[in-house]
Amino acid sequence: MTFCSKCGGELQENSVYCTKCGLKVGDSMHKRSRWWYLLPILFSIVGGVISYFIVKENDPRLAKNCLILGAILTIIGIAVGVVSAATSAYFWHMGF
Numbered sequence: 001m002t003f004c005s006k007c008g009g010e011l012q013e014n015s016v017y018c019t020k021c022g023l024k025v026g027d028s029m030h031k032r033s034r035w036w037y038l039l040p041i042l043f044s045i046v047g048g049v050i051s052y053f054i055v056k057e058n059d060p061r062l063a064k065n066c067l068i069l070g071a072i073l074t075i076i077g078i079a080v081g082v083v084s085a086a087t088s089a090y091f092w093h094m095g096f
Contacts, residue, residue: 008060032059040070044077 002011002025009020017024032055039047048070056063 003059003061005057005060008064010061032062034062036062036066037069040066040073043070045070045074048073 003009004011004018004021004023004025006023007018007021009018011018011025015025036051036055039051041047043050048067051066051070052063054063055066
């Protein structure tokens with residue numbers, strides 16, 4: 001599956017022009033590996049930003065998804081840390 005480098009729209013197989021924006025499909029269009037999702041999974045928002053800037057020209061949808069995944073994993077990590085700290089402080093105060 002390939003995507004338009006201008007608008008990010010999905011391109012049909014063997015299409016000459018993007019159906020969304022009309023950009024002529026060139027040689028710069030190619031599918032990026034889904035392995036890019038590992039960067040935000042391993043490094044949260046930092047990995048998401050790095051993968052976004054590397055793949056945004058060739059696969060805007062993948063780049064956006066990596067950035068969103070990094071942000072979500074960062075928020076989850078912060079929430080887990082806050083809940084863990086609050087819970088341990090509560091139990092410490094209660095003498096458990």
